[in-house]
Each structure stands twice: as structure tokens, then as C-alpha cells.
Amino acid sequence: MFGSQAWESEEHISDASATAEEKSISEVEFGHYGWRPTLRFLVAFLTGGFVFLFPVQWEGQMTIPLDIIMTLIQNASIVAVELFALGIIVAGGVLTTAADIHYRGGPTFSQRTVDVLGLEYWRTATVFVLFRLAAIFFAFAILLDIGPEWMLSDSITNIAWGALVITVALVIPIGAVFVNLLAELGGLQFIGTLAQPIMRPVFNLPGRSALDSAASWLGSFSIGYYLTRNVFDRGGYNKREVFVICTCFATANLGTVGAVAAILGLLHIFPVIILLYTVATLIVAAILVRIPPLSTVPNEYIAEPDPEPRFTGTVGDYLRFAFNEGVTAAAEGDSIPRASLTGFVDGLKLAGTVVGSVLTMSMVVLLLEAYTPVFEYVAQPFVPLLSMFGIPEPQLAAIGIILGGAEFFIGSTFVVESSVTTQVFVLVVTSAQAIFFSAPAPMMVDMFDDVPMRFRDLFLLLIMRTALLVPIAAVLTHAAAAVGLL
Numbered sequence: 001m002f003g004s005q006a007w008e009s010e011e012h013i014s015d016a017s018a019t020a021e022e023k024s025i026s027e028v029e030f031g032h033y034g035w036r037p038t039l040r041f042l043v044a045f046l047t048g049g050f051v052f053l054f055p056v057q058w059e060g061q062m063t064i065p066l067d068i069i070m071t072l073i074q075n076a077s078i079v080a081v082e083l084f085a086l087g088i089i090v091a092g093g094v095l096t097t098a099a100d101i102h103y104r105g106g107p108t109f110s111q112r113t114v115d116v117l118g119l120e121y122w123r124t125a126t127v128f129v130l131f132r133l134a135a136i137f138f139a140f141a142i143l144l145d146i147g148p149e150w151m152l153s154d155s156i157t158n159i160a161w162g163a164l165v166i167t168v169a170l171v172i173p174i175g176a177v178f179v180n181l182l183a184e185l186g187g188l189q190f191i192g193t194l195a196q197p198i199m200r201p202v203f204n205l206p207g208r209s210a211l212d213s214a215a216s217w218l219g220s221f222s223i224g225y226y227l228t229r230n231v232f233d234r235g236g237y238n239k240r241e242v243f244v245i246c247t248c249f250a251t252a253n254l255g256t257v258g259a260v261a262a263i264l265g266l267l268h269i270f271p272v273i274i275l276l277y278t279v280a281t282l283i284v285a286a287i288l289v290r291i292p293p294l295s296t297v298p299n300e301y302i303a304e305p306d307p308e309p310r311f312t313g314t315v316g317d318y319l320r321f322a323f324n325e326g327v328t329a330a331a332e333g334d335s336i337p338r339a340s341l342t343g344f345v346d347g348l349k350l351a352g353t354v355v356g357s358v359l360t361m362s363m364v365v366l367l368l369e370a371y372t373p374v375f376e377y378v379a380q381p382f383v384p385l386l387s388m389f390g391i392p393e394p395q396l397a398a399i400g401i402i403l404g405g406a407e408f409f410i411g412s413t414f415v416v417e418s419s420v421t422t423q424v425f426v427l428v429v430t431s432a433q434a435i436f437f438s439a440p441a442p443m444m445v446d447m448f449d450d451v452p453m454r455f456r457d458l459f460l461l462l463i464m465r466t467a468l469l470v471p472i473a474a475v476l477t478h479a480a481a482a483v484g485l486l
Contacts, residue, residue: 176347404430
């Protein structure tokens, strides 16, 4: 599990040929472009940045424009949205089955059919073929209300379908439009250049990974994964960097944390919660990148390596250099409409590969939580530990943390009746756990099967993250209470 051989592949490219160039920014000869590439970069960057990162007041709480777009679409016709999600699940299941039959020795299709349907894209492990097929059954059962009452109870379907499937089915194709604008037209290069002096020494990551992290924190983990996959396919990340970004920075997004804070009645201290959550996440990331299993993942590339150059210079040098890099990429990229359309199509395909897995896994987790005591038994060893750290209601807090590993929303809202200290502590821990097995974990395994990410490794990392987060969040929570912030 800890050895680098577990992730190595003879077909992938070693980092031996991917040495990053090092030089001073003053040595760089900046390009001279006209107003069109500059305008294209600014429009794409500001549009993408606004949709993902700009905080706005909407219906009494702070959120981002992407969330508003999704809300407006659902309000316009939730029936159409549900049919859209169903179509994605069915298409994903059918195309995955066709690919499985074609590539596993069954009846084969003509090369023209293979090319038209893009069957190579839909190849996956047998377990995910079963997940995507099972999702078709679950989807029709939920929408037609046909099935046992214990499976279709509102407490289960409202989360599995209403909160998870609908959100993922919308956020990937919509978000992919703006992600592709940032990735194709200079935003990635601009952010990456500016963040390099921080990301490289603290987290041993390229500066461009800051955009993935911001998209996950302020938008959605699925958008962060999509951007990471996009750069990975281009040779911009190696396997270790992908693993670190997905498991350390794709935590619960701020909109969801805000929704949970509202349920817990904590919106009046929401800025404090975000501060604690951010500090805890960064401390844990800085530790985990330096120890196994993350430190043992090889620096292999699946495409021709395109490592980010390492530069030195002043703040002003970095600003000018970052802007030049962004405009250069925009000058070489597609037009804004074409990049938007490409992103939407790619997002539809990606949604087809992950939404089914999300539905099946979330149903399994939620059914276990609702009808078995398995999570209560697993939580018992944590109770003395939480008592030692002075957390009130340690039994409730322990169960909340365990449930958080399964599904953030379930775990964080489990302590709704507890004290403010317990609520804040559990919310900080669960929001920063990152590896939720209801959706992010299966999405990671499915989307990054060429790393490969495996459930056993993700489970180990979840345990390690939680073990680090408990004392860190306890100290931060008690410190905030001591200075009167809670």
C-alpha cells in the first residue's frame, strides 16, 4: 500500500525527463500581443473567476454565481432537471455497458461505431460498470416511486437524489464551460504563475494547482476534479500531484458549509468557521504531502510532461509575468464561444461517467446509516479521545465525524441539537475531511483510474486526515471560544 510500485506503470512517463527550468523573471522575454488576445484573456478570466469565486448575496446568504445559476435552472423546471439527470445516468450506463462488451471479448462493434460513440472513453473497471447499471435502477425507482418504502424514504432520496445527483449532474457540465475558459484562455497560467512561490515550498505542488483548489473550495469538488483531470491529461501534473490535489484540497465547498451552518444556526459566526476550516485544511495538507502514502506516489506523467517552470523575481515581476503568461495562452487558444462549447461537451461526457457511481454509492451509504448501527459501533473508539480534547457531547461528535467520512452533509448536521462548541468542532472536521465516500471517493477512483486511486488508499487517507483534524480542530475551536469568537 505504501510502496511507489503500487502506482507505477511501464506505459507512463517518468519524471526523469520532466525537470522544470529555473531562471529569473528578468531573463524572460515577454510577448507583444494586440488588444484581441488581451481582451480575450480578460473576458475569459473575469467571467470564470466571477462565476466560481466572486461572493454575492443571494436570498439571505453569501454564495457564488455558479450556485445561483444552478438554483435558477432548478427553479425554472425541476422536472426538466431530473429528466436531464436521468438521461445522463442512462446514457452513462448504456455506453459503459457497450464499451465493456466491446473490449472484454463479447460481440464487437464496427470501428466507425466505436469512434462515433467514443467507446474508448467509457471503458472502466467492472465494479463501476455495475455501479452505473445499478444507478439506472435506483434512478427509475426514485423518480417513479416504485420500490420498497425503506429504500425510498425521503431522508434517503432527498440526499442521494435531491442533494447529490441533481447537484453533480448540473454542476459538471455547467461548470465545465467556465473551467474550460480558464484552462484554455490563460486563467490557469495567470493563477499558477502568481501562486507558485507559495504552492511549491509549502505543498510541493505547481502554482497552477491553486486554481484547482479554489474551484473546489468556492465551487464544487467535482469542478476541481475536472480541472485537475484536464491539466493531468495535458502533462501538467504527475500522479503524485493529482493525488495530493484531490485528497487534500477538494474539501467541502463554502456554499455547502454555509448551508450546514444555516441548519445549525451558526451563520452569525460563519466567517469564524471559514477561518478555522481553512487553517485546519492547510495545516493537514502541509503534513500529509510529506508522509506516506502521498509521498510515495511516483512522479509519473500520462502525457508528454509539461512541468511548470520555476522562476524568481519580485512581486511586481510576478504580476507582469503572470499577465503575460495568461495573454500568451489566450492568443494561442480557441475563441470564447468555441472554448465554452468544448467545455460543455466534455462536461456532459464526464457527468455520464460519474453521476451513476455517485447515486449508487450514496444510496448504499445512506441505507447503512439509516438501518444499521454500523456507524455507531465504529464511532465508539473515538469517544474517549474527544473527551480528552474537551469536546462536549463526545458520543454525538464521534458519530458525526464517522458519518462525515461517508457523507459530509449527514455527518455535519447530525449534531444539530448539541452545543455551539460541538457543532463548530464537528463542522470544521467534517468539512475538511475531503474524502467523502458517498460521492468524492467513487468519483476520484472512477475519474483517475490511471493514477490509480484505490478505495483502500482513500480510506487510509481519510483515517489519517481525521486523526490529524481532530486535535487541530479541537485546538482551533477552543482558541476561538477563548477569545470570544464563538
